[in-house]
Amino acid sequence: MDDHDRFMCRQRAQRRAQQKGQKLDSLWGFENWDCDGREGHHISRKKYGDALIAIPVSMHRELTRRQLEEHATEGPDDSNPLERLGRFLLGLTDIVECLADFLRRVGNALIAAARRGQRKLCESDYSLTQLLAFMGALHKCLGATLATLAHEIGE
Ligand SMILES: [Zn+2]
Secondary structure, three states, rough: OHHHHHHHHHHHHHHHHOOOOOOOOOOOOOOOOOOEEEEEEEEOOHOOOOOOEEEEEEHHHHHHHHHHOOOOOOOOOOOOOOHHHHHHHHHHHHHHHHHHHHHHHHHHEEEHHHHHOOOOOOOOOHHHHHHHHHHHHHHHHHHHHHHHHOOOHHH
């Protein structure tokens, strides 16, 4: 899937969400994160690896959609370490894109608040502390997983 295909795929997903009556700024559903529950997500998909992270339900929905619609179709051997590492890296890429989109959103919100004359954080529509906790959990999980995968493909 190239960049154009990925763009079109996401446009179709956005349209499907709108047709269901969901009013989303993005497919990540950031506006729901504060009240979303958390779900366990297998970064590589369960059959390709055990790395699991707790994430907001809305984020999980989009990561799952990407795994199913945007990642390479399934290979013949889900125990192949190269396939498993490849799947993990695609899952990681999606998470990093989510974080980049989130940070851009926060940055723009802070600048907009500054333009309104604010000098301190007040109520925003999502919590920076949640993001920081999430990034900490992600960092811990990814470090352990990358070490394991590096060992597997080196054997
Ligand atoms: Zn998942």
